[in-house]
Amino acid sequence: MNIENNFSANLLAWFEKHGRKDLPWQHPRTAYRVWISEIMLQQTQVVTVIPYFERFIKTFPNIETLANAHLDQVLQLWTGLGYYARARNLHQTAQIIVNEFNGIFPDKLEELINLKGIGKSTAGAILALAFNQSQTILDGNVKRVLSRCYIIENSNENELWELAKQLTPIQRTAEYTQAIMDLGATICTRTKPRCLECPQQLICQAHQQGVETCFPIPKQRKALPIKQTQMLMIQNAQQEILLQRRPLKGLWGGLWIFPMCEESVEEWFKEHSEEKIAKKYIFPMFRHTFTHFYLDITPIHILMAKKSQFDLPNSQWFSTEKIEVGLAAPVVKLLQQLTSFQLIGA
DNA sequence: CAGCCGTGGAT
DNA sequence: TATCCAAGGCT
Structure with missing residues (x-):
């Protein structure tokens, strides 16, 4: 028996007792629900995703409702989750599956990878988890587990893919795939791995040598540049707030934010409005x-004196109680501050 | 292919 | 508080 067989056998036995079997996207485990969850889980922790998934599925229980939705509503449900291209791609892909695949979720690797937002690993996860096909994933969990178990120093992407494929069993691939992610998320964690509870402790080379936490080798990060901006929370006499829609590509793509300006507020107003400012208050920088x-x-x-006109592309007045579009996180934070600020009556 | 794309949890 | 980075993909 080779070591690869031991790996998957150990994992499957462990999964039966200790695997996560009550995650919201596991009941029922349809392709649509697995797809939504896999997209939400990209670079995002399970705890964060769960409430988003529940709200999303409640609003869009199937691919048709998602395909027919307005992008603003999809982005509203994505607000706070980050990486908003995921939501835009999800919406577009839903429409493609409805229109070109007759609403039937594709079950071939090539077809899935050609869809927006679905890469090699997400495609493998959908096929393995929802269709129980023998397909391989290589996410952060698998990379961490494999780089420790088989001590892979210069984590070469192709090398890891090859190893991951060799370890993937022909049968029970759905369970195996969930199991290796569970192992990475609950046992083989980045810090303080619980090696004594690990089903692979006898074959894990890093554990044998006592160097678990040395792997995977962290990438060197560059110093982050600091940019500065002002966010203009412009309110008219009706208490409405002026928001501006971001272009679909780039940062906060498709979301609505407060108008931003780098120059002086007075100069910005000269360019965009003829109205006069009634009141101006500068909040502390964050x-x-x-x-x-x-x-x-x-x-x-x-604060403006009346219902004001602005010469500002893609901008619109919103009532603060009813904003049914996607908002950037700092905008949500500031709107909350503004509401409590006004409740106090300042 | 390296930079871009978000946010909040954990330490 | 600062830093890392989590079920990655796109260009």
Whole structure:
């Protein structure tokens, strides 16, 4: 018996007792629900995803309802989850599956990979979890488990894929796939792995050598640049707030945010409006952290004397109680602050 | 192919 | 508080 067989056998035996079997997307485990969950789980922890998944499925119980929805509603349900291209791709892919696949979820690797937002690993996960096909995944969990178990130092992507494929069993692939993710998420964690509870402790090379936490070798990160901006929280006499829709590509694509400006507020107003500012209040600056830069935001609340006109592309007045579009996280935070600020009666 | 794309949890 | 980074994919 080779070591690969031991690996999957150990894992499957462990899964029966200790695997996660009550995650929301496992009941029922349809392709649609597995797909939604896999997209949400990209670079996002299970705890964070669960409430989003519940709301999303409740609103869009099947692929037709998702395909027929407005992008704004999809992005609203995605607000706070990040990586908003995932939501845009999800919406577009739903329409393609309805229109070109007759609403039937594709079950071939090539077809899945050609869909927006579904890469090699997500395609493998959908086929393994929802269709029980013998397909391989290579996500963060699998990379961590394999790089420790087989001590892979310069984690070469192709090498890891080959190893992952060799270890994937022909049968019970759905259980195996869930199991290896569960192992990575609950036992073989990044910090403080619980090796004494691990079904692979006898074959794990890193554990034998006592160097579990040395793997996977962390990538060196560059220092994050700091950018600065002002967010204009412009409110008219009807208490409505002015928001502007971001272009579909790029940061916060398709979301609505407060108008941002780098120059002085007075100069910005000269360019975009003829109205006069009734009241201006500068909030304390705060830092928003992205993956690749910091954004220091100075919020400025501006009260207009009447229902004002703005020469600002893709902008619209919203009632603060009814905003049914996607919002960037700092905008949500500031809207909450503004509401409590006004409740106090300042 | 390296940079881009979010946010919040954990330490 | 600062840092890392989580069920990755796209360009």
